[in-house]
Amino acid sequence: MLIISKNKSFYNRLCQVGLLTAMIFSSQKEAAFAQVNADDSLPSNSQIQQQGNIYNITGGTEAGNNLFHSFEKFSVPNDGEAYFNNAVNVQNIINRVTGKSISEINGLIRANGTANLFLINPNGIVFGENAKFDIGGSFIGSTADSFKFNDGKEFSAINPEDKPLLSINVPLGLQYGKNPGNIQVKGQGDTQRSTPEIFEPKSGLQLPVDKTLALLGGDILLEGATLKAGGGRIELASVKEGLVSILPVEKGFNFDFDKLDNFGEVKLSQNTAVDASGNGAGNIRVAGKNIAIADSSVISSTQTGVEKAANIIINATVEVDINGINDTFIRSGLYANNISDNPAIETSNIAVDAQNLKVRDGATIVTNGNDALGGDINIKASNFKVENGGIFSAIVSSSGNGGNIDIDAAEVQVIGVGNNNNFSELSVSAKDNSTGNTGNLNITTNNLLVEDGGLIYAGTSGKGHGGNMTINATYKIKAAGQGGVDNQFSSGLFVVAEDNSSGNSGSLIINTEQMLVQSGAFVSASNNGSGSAGDLQITSDDLLIQDNARFFAGSISEGKRVRDLSIKTSNLLISGGSEVNAGISNLDGNLDIDAEDIQVIGTGNNGNTPTSLTVSASGQNVGNMNIKTKRIIIKDGAFLSTNALGEGNGGNLNINAEDIQVIGKGGNNPGNSNLPYLSGLFVTAESSSSGNAGELTINTKRMLVQDDAFVSSSTNSIGDGGHLTIDANRLRVQKGASIISGTSSEGVGGNLKITANSLLLEDRAKIGSDTSGMGNAGNLNIDADILQVKDKSQVTVEGETFGRGNAGILELNARSIRLDNEASLNASTQSTDSNREQATININSQDLILRRGSNIKTNARGENVQGGNININSEIIAAIENSNISADSENFRGGNVKIEAMAIFNTGFSDITATGANPDLSGTVEINTPYINSTNELSDLPSIPINTKLTQGCYSPGYAQNQFFIVGRGGLPPNPEDSLTPSAVRVDWVSPQRNSENISTRNRDIEIKSSTEKPERIVEATGWVSNGKGEIIFTADPPVAIADTSIKQAQNCEF
Structure with missing residues (x-):
């Protein structure tokens, strides 16, 4: 019984399990x-x-x-x-x-x-x-x-x-x-195409042409999905709550999300394809909180017919992230293309509106019109970032004109290089052999960052013209760094006509509060083809170009006229080997700078590259450099220059500034035995050129050139050097610095003209118009109120050691001229040309003083070289302490010295000479002072006109007997032409009236003591010195050299 009972229990349980199993299978079958x-x-x-x-x-x-x-x-x-x-x-x-x-x-x-x-x-x-x-x-x-x-x-x-x-x-x-629930579309993905232009899927969700495919859910998840509505409309929206309005339209339905503020996620992944290509290129719209496109997923609309194209519209309340990190056969992104052969047919536009937009890791947003009109790309975002090889581009690949890119974002960043060594790119461009014009690129932002190989570009490689790039940044633009293998890509802003192009490049226009370009970054508007380059215009409160950065506007090919590089800023700093350059070859434009403060400083690249502002050309004429500023400082090896490198003439360098400082040297010049680069201002015709150098013109209140710095206008070619003109209130050149107009070749050196209220040269400084070649030196003209040349400094128009050209003419016009401590005015020559006036010094002044081995010389060196001439017209001339005036010739005829002066002070150690190779070849020395008639002799004066009555209390031995004469006019008539007449009225001696009441008192107050000190003898003065008060003190001993502390030097204390 017990066993049977157990078997029944087991049987009942088995029946129950069987019934349950049958119900499950029945349910699954029904499902x-x-x-x-x-x-x-x-x-x-x-x-x-x-x-x-x-x-x-x-x-x-x-x-x-x-x-x-x-x-x-x-x-x-x-x-x-x-x-x-x-x-x-x-x-x-x-x-x-x-x-x-x-x-x-x-x-x-x-x-x-x-x-x-x-x-x-x-x-x-x-x-x-x-x-x-x-x-x-x-x-x-x-x-x-x-x-x-x-x-x-x-x-x-x-x-x-x-x-x-x-x-x-x-x-x-x-x-x-x-x-609301989600909408999910799964599929095998679009793996049939390598380009987004043609798309004929064999599976997926497809509708007939000109219809609407709309998926509107909580979240929209497309995983390997294929959505196709040829020429129609595709609507994807993640709606979390609210009312979406529906409006019937020609090609189906339109949906209004404007009143909604609660959206969800839209994700396209695993080779998803959303396509509305067809006749009329349909409309695609995606709306959500966050929209992500990845894994070779694309949204595309290709125009294939003649109807008006629709648009690709992406709206996200938070973020759009287009990520190509896992792309396999095609870049993830948004594509609007056109394969119509009708040039009037438009391509779809792309519009993205989001708080954050990322295009990264090889992903792309692109429009390409081919033979038709390209589509525009419009971005509105708080933050827009293209990074790690992302591409954002409007392309011209054939005869159609390209679309425009307009970006309005608070923050814009283009950063880095991707894993496939593709740089991040924001661009409008035209491909090789295309004939259409490139569209324009416009960016409006608070801050723009381009770094680590990122690129913003507007260019053409075809026959069409390149587009313009306009950037308006409220606060800051920063371009910095390099990227890619071996840092092969420089970050930057480029407007370019590329190699083999024939179209003109566009212009680059930038407006911002602060612009920083550094660490090898570039800003460029250039032409590498046969067209013309555009303008580069920068307006910024602060512009900093640092650490081997480059600004360039010009041509490096045989292009046509290059337009201008224009900078307007409050503060311009260029440093660390950075370069601002207008032109490299052919006919180049101007470089115009308007700034409150300019600093061009130092070297970069381990000291091998000097910081520079340049205008140069190897073809036709060079453009000009024009600078307007309150203050400009060039120091530590930096320089400004205009250079003629080819057949054309060099450009002019014009500077208008209140304060100019050119200071020092720096770095190591590998082309000059690693000697330091000299800071300077240069206009040059290089040895490779046949054109003339430009002119250097400076207008300033104060100018300082010191520490081996250089200001020059020169020629190293058959072309002539340009003129150098300086108009300054105060000009100071010191510590080995130079201002030179010269020639080292066949070309004629330019003239040097300086106008200054106060001009000071000290400590080996030099101002000269010299020749060290076959060409003649230019003339040097100085107009100054005060000219001081001190401490081995020199003013020259000489033929230097290897110079065979004629020395120039030195014209000095100054109220006061001071030469001190081996200073010199030099017009020495090595030229044998006797048919042209050369090596001449003409001086006009009120007073000319030479001290402590200073010289004025027009000496000649070499066979058959005649000494130059010296012409001096001065009220007072003092040449003392072995200071000489000479027009000598070592091997030929001496020059001529002609002096017109009211008075000449000279000591036995100072000479005025015009010596030749022998006495028969000596020149002439002619000194003209005011005429004195020798018949008007001096009147005899009494030996002791006044009796030396001494009080009896004074001890006066004869060893120190002094004498005192009152000579009146010194025996001279009032005028050298007059005779001596007794014009004076004799006045008898008057005895003072005694006051008897006070005599006794005064006598009691006076205590008479005998002096035991030896009185000093009064001796004749043989010299004089000047003290710190500007007073002249006559001395009996030879004067000891003391520093000139004349108050007139105080005029230079502002440097």
């Missing part, structure tokens, strides 16, 4: 084959007839041209079909799912005629790999709660209990609840 179930919520309910895997859907409730269906479940299994067997007069099939299950579409959805199909399921919709459409109209899939109509009626999926009064109108909108 597999009964996935489309109608509910009974309509006035006329839907009818479902299943024939195998086909669900034949009839019935439903008609209202006008609308047909309403209501399902408790709506899913389509693999290889299954949901067939809406509607009448052909039906225009809209409006469906809802009122149950609690997600709609899983793994098969075909089919309808008759051209009816549009609407499906809402608040629980969610999933399209599998085998899902597809066979409908003649549009498809709108949504996870909204209900349809709303403009007559106030509602077709709800969450409140189906009440029998609805259905509308005959097209739905007005989709009403979403607080937690």
